[in-house]
Amino acid sequence: CCADVALATARGLELLLLKPRRLMNLNGLSVASAAEIYNLRPEDIYLIHDDLDKALGKVAIKLGGSARGHNGVRSCISALHSNEMTRVRVGIGRP
16 A cells, blocks of 8 residues: 555554555555555545644544645545544644
8 A cells, every 4th residue: 555554553543554565645655545445434544644734733523524735635634535533733834
């Protein structure tokens, strides 16, 4: 699926950590491929990404929603045909 993958267990939960090795605008292809291989629904996915509109280091968690101009998120929404993944937005601030 063109990504680095790690399997882990935390507090009794099985976790799949995926770091796509594609260009940001194509990350959704890796996420969708992994979702198919590991039988994951969009609701099972936590998408961690940067957010210019949040102060550096601030974190926000949100279920669903639009890509808000983030091309990597847009790619994931498009490839999964759903926006129902949980998004973990990590603030990087504006330059």
